[in-house]
Amino acid sequence: MTVHSEADRHRIDVLLQDQEERITRRWIDIAVANAGGHAARGALTERLREIYPALQRALAKDGENGELRRLLAELSRGQARQGFTPSETVVLVLGIKEAVYEVIEAEEDSETLRGYHWFCKFVDDLGLFTFETFAAARERIITDQAEQLLELSTPVVKLWDGILAVPLVGTLDSARTQVVMEKLLQALVETGSEHAVIDITGVPAVDTQVAQHLLKTVVAARLMGAECVVSGIRPQTAQTIVTLGIDFGDIVTKASLAEALAYALRRSGVQISEGSGKRVVVGVERA
Amino acid sequence: MTDTFEVPIDSDSDVVVVRQHVRSHALQAKLSLVDQTKVVTAASELARNTLVYGGGGRLVIEAISNGVRRGLRLSFIDEGPGIGDVEQALTDGWSTGGGLGLGLSGSRRLMDEFDLESAPGRGTRVTVVKWVR
Numbered sequence: 001m002t003v004h005s006e007a008d009r010h011r012i013d014v015l016l017q018d019q020e021e022r023i024t025r026r027w028i029d030i031a032v033a034n035a036g037g038h039a040a041r042g043a044l045t046e047r048l049r050e051i052y053p054a055l056q057r058a059l060a061k062d063g064e065n066g067e068l069r070r071l072l073a074e075l076s077r078g079q080a081r082q083g084f085t086p087s088e089t090v091v092l093v094l095g096i097k098e099a100v101y102e103v104i105e106a107e108e109d110s111e112t113l114r115g116y117h118w119f120c121k122f123v124d125d126l127g128l129f130t131f132e133t134f135a136a137a138r139e140r141i142i143t144d145q146a147e148q149l150l151e152l153s154t155p156v157v158k159l160w161d162g163i164l165a166v167p168l169v170g171t172l173d174s175a176r177t178q179v180v181m182e183k184l185l186q187a188l189v190e191t192g193s194e195h196a197v198i199d200i201t202g203v204p205a206v207d208t209q210v211a212q213h214l215l216k217t218v219v220a221a222r223l224m225g226a227e228c229v230v231s232g233i234r235p236q237t238a239q240t241i242v243t244l245g246i247d248f249g250d251i252v253t254k255a256s257l258a259e260a261l262a263y264a265l266r267r268s269g270v271q272i273s274e275g276s277g278k279r280v281v282v283g284v285e286r287a
Numbered sequence: 288m289t290d291t292f293e294v295p296i297d298s299d300s301d302v303v304v305v306r307q308h309v310r311s312h313a314l315q316a317k318l319s320l321v322d323q324t325k326v327v328t329a330a331s332e333l334a335r336n337t338l339v340y341g342g343g344g345r346l347v348i349e350a351i352s353n354g355v356r357r358g359l360r361l362s363f364i365d366e367g368p369g370i371g372d373v374e375q376a377l378t379d380g381w382s383t384g385g386g387l388g389l390g391l392s393g394s395r396r397l398m399d400e401f402d403l404e405s406a407p408g409r410g411t412r413v414t415v416v417k418w419v420r
């Protein structure tokens with residue numbers, strides 16, 4: 001039985017080798033025809049011509065198909081990014097069955113047919129794999145888009161004349177934190193503000209990366225003659241920061257945004273006093 | 288009995304996904320709010336190391352029990368260059384990447400158990416545990 005199937009497989013290997021050009025060409029034609037009108041032939045041709053030899057090697061090595069999977073994953077990601085549907089993507093891979101069938105059609109020996117049957121199962125597995133990576137890629141794109149949206153919506157607001165605030169919300173990854181911090185520095189220059197409040201109430205985890213961005217921003221702002229206050233450090237965050245070993249040095253921190261604003265106002269020479277009836281009275285000392 | 292969950296770590300957005308999964312598992316394990324924050328922060332550090340220095344890898348999350356207590360075990364696994372001098376890597380302030388150098392040492396303090404297995408050329412595996420108090 002195993003001897004049998006060895007021979008069957010070998011038949012397909014040889015076929016793929018001998019008829020390489022013919023099969024690849026047909027495969028590309030079939031793929032382009034099946035993949036919806038908006039498929040770019042050039043790009044597809046390049047991809048499939050890359051996949052073909054990897055497929056041959058995987059068949060020869062029987063299952064050892066890391067490289068093939070990598071190429072298929074790349075293909076799925078590309079398709080997902082370009083807005084193709086899952087089935088438009090999977091048919092690309094399955095198309096090779098048809099291409100190979102056209103070549104063996106004329107042959108009648110049972111070895112080739114059994115070999116083809118086995119080959120079809122192999123390709124079906126690849127199709128399934130492609131479908132799975134496609135789905136994962138789609139999901140990734142959606143999260144990325146959601147994140148980008150968040151990034152765009154991070155505002156630098158003017159709290160008072162000369163006092164800016166930037167509320168950080170959500171999980172901060174390196175790229176987003178950088179954008180936020182750059183925006184803040186730029187706004188400091190543009191408005192000539194001397195105070196900034198960075199509010200991290202909405203940040204669930206302050207790790208070394210976030211801390212480093214904060215520290216760098218504070219230093220950069222200082223070089224520009226502005227002073228930053230970090231507000232909204234929650235109790236659990238404070239404990240974590242201390243355990244982690246991060247030293248905020250002489251950076252002023254306040255529990256809430258309101259306290260930070262009050263501090264910044266005081267520093268910029270605005271006096272706040274709580275009058276009767278809980279009204280906040282603000283008087284400017286400097287002209 | 289363990290309950291296992293795996294997350295790939297191949298990009299910056301995967302680190303975000305790691306934090307989200309670890310948070311929800313920490314919540315499910317009924318860790319206190321402070322411990323949840325500590326675990327998520329440590330996970331964030333270790334996942335970024337896996338990505339930046341290990342060239343990508345994966346996280347395995349397990350709900351564990353030692354008969355007396357329940358806990359959460361996180362294993363960060365990569366097949367990157369490994370760490371030559373583990374002692375040094377665990378020193379506060381030591382960084383080869385221009386970081387604060389607090390990721391590894393800080394995570395060790397944030398968690399109840401910390402185990403680092405690594406050899407040059409053979410990748411790195413950091414396993415940490417937080418027990419439910």
Ligand SMILES: Nc1ncnc2c1ncn2[C@@H]1O[C@H](COP(=O)(O)OP(=O)(O)OP(=O)(O)O)[C@@H](O)[C@H]1O
Pocket residue numbers: 208209332336337340341365367368369370376377381382383384385386387388389390391392411
């Ligand atoms: N998975 C890993 N593979 C290889 N080297 C690692 C790995 N994790 C950590 N290291 C090495 O250990 C050093 C210390 O790591 P640690 O996380 O403590 O600091 P960092 O990442 O450099 O900075 P920070 O985490 O504070 O931003 C790193 O600079 C790196 O050289």
Ligand SMILES: [Mg+2]
Pocket residue numbers: 332335336386389390391
């Ligand atoms: Mg680190």
